Amino acid sequence: MSYFDGIDPVKFTGTDTTTDLGFRHYNPDETVMGKRMEDHLRFSCAWWHSFAWEGGDPFGGRTFDRPWFGNDMAAAKLKADNAFDLFRILGLPYFCWHDADIRPDGDSFAENARNLAEIADYIGEKMESSGMKCLWGTANLFSHRRFMSGAATNPDPEVYAWSAATVKTCMDATMKMGGENYVLWGGREGYETLLNTDLGQEAEQAGAFLNRVVEYKHKIGFKGAILIEPKPQEPTKHQYDYDVATVYGFLKRFGLEKEVQVNIEQGHAILAGHSFEHELAMAASLGIFGSIDMNRNDYQSGWDTDQFPDNPREAALAYYEVLKAGGFKTGGTNFDAKLRRQSLDPVDLVAAHVGGMDVCARGLKAAAAMLSDGALEDARAERYAGWATEEGKALLGRSLDDIHDQVIESDIRPEPRSGRQEILENIVSRYI
Known part of the structure; x- marks a missing residue:
């Protein structure tokens, strides 16, 4: 029995519909600027928030009760079965994952690697029968207590080694699944106090780590993009990938600006004191734009709440920059968004994605119209006209x-x- 039994596939129903589970704006076959809407947006579901997250927050623990919660292979496979049910209901073309989201946690690195290989094969079979694709894979190098002082930047060489070996297995699994990108997110790559931190040493470690990732990409013939996801401060006081500009400086320092791009999250942009469109425009201007994580923050909270997007204006300004940059190539729109901890039912997870997909579709259409009509670009060209002489x-x-x-x-x-x-x-x- 599926967790989502009784929920029919969501269809495009138009703007006059009153159903909670119908697309008002997202019509995958609608043509926008000469391309299908589905091919523009390249929607992806985040395995970690939709299936692994238990509904906790800094002040309270688990509120969700999912039948796949457990730490064994049977639970991991049940989770995958239900994930593909949700993908089918929503008509999503892609998904993204961390290793810890899809496999049981073992007692050793070798057991983790075996578990990841087994579940990757299982997911691969489901991909083949469903037509689903992997937008990107990544390694969770931040949740386990071994990563409390970082992964690549950890003062303990053994943690660096564990982390590098984990990334290798995750890159192998991503390639096996036909993933179109591989992402590195440095959730703990920073410091809580300078009193015990050697900034120069940690930066050299991070640079060496990323160079080894790029080398391995070419060794195995992985054709996708390597992406870094910028993130400021939270949970540490300072992080080495604070924003797009900081990441670019890091890439230049270690000669990787032609090898690595960025996956930009809306919520992280806000935490860095920027707008989402600023970070997108900055990445495009530097030649490192790759992909996006779409969500929003609660602007009354000072942390990363990872809510589903609900602001068409914000989405329009974001997709305006995406379209100006030439659109997604290997990247896409990943919903790095989670339910509120009081939203307990299967229908809540479906409806959250429906609303987010509609907001993005509405934003894309507005962005395409603005770009086609040219009013903003004409005004920009006029403002800088003196430099064209x-x-x-x-x-x-x-x-x-x-x-x-x-x-x-x-x-x-x-x-x-x-x-x-x-x-x-x-x-x-x-x-x-």
Whole structure:
């Protein structure tokens, strides 16, 4: 018996529908800018939040009661069975996972590796029969107490070794599943106090670790992208992958800017003091845009609440940057989002994804319309028009002496010009 028995596959029903389980905006076959909506969005379900999370928070433990909760292979396979039921109901094309989400935790590294290989084969059979695909895999190098001081940046070389060996097994499993990316998230790669931290040593460890990952990618012939997911502070005071710009500086330092891209999460962008669209635009400008984790934070809370997206304007501004960057290549839209701990029923998990998918679809259509109509890009081009002239292009290569003489000889007297922010914000509002 499936956990989701009695819930029919969700269909596109249009904006006039009153059902809780019908897509109002997400029509996978609708053409947007010459491409199917499904192929633009490339939706993915996060195995960890939808199936492994137990409903706890910093002040209370488990509230969910799922039939697959357990630490043996039978429970892992039951979890996989129900995961694929949810994927079928929602019509999702992709899923993502950590090793700890899909396999039982063993008493040794060797047992973990055997468990991962067995469940990867089981999931692979279900993928073959269903047509589901793996957007990316990753290793959980943060939950177990061995990672309390980090993984790649841990002061204990044995933890570094365990972590590197774990990533190898996860990359192997990702490749076996046909995964299109491999993600590294440094949830504990940082410090809680400088009093016991050697910043230079830890950075060198992290750089060596990532270089070994890239080397192994090429060794095994993995064709997907290697992605880093930026995350500031939480749970540590400082992390080495704080935001997109910080990650790019790290990649440049270790010669990896052509090898590694970023997976950007909306909630992490907010925690870093940025907007989601800022981080997306920054990644595109640096040539490292890869994929996104779609969610939202509760703006009254100071931590990463991982809620399902519900703001079409935020989604529109995000997908505007995605489309400007050329859209997803190997990446996609992964719902790194979880139910509220009071949302206990199977239908809640289905409805949460339905709402999130609709918000993203609505945002995509608004973004495509804005980009096609060109009002924002025309205004941007007009604002920087002076730099498109021969004089403007030549200015960047001239010396300070030459520029000084030009300003005096031409009696240059610049006057400020309006940035027209409110007009541009009003333009965005027309499309939402």
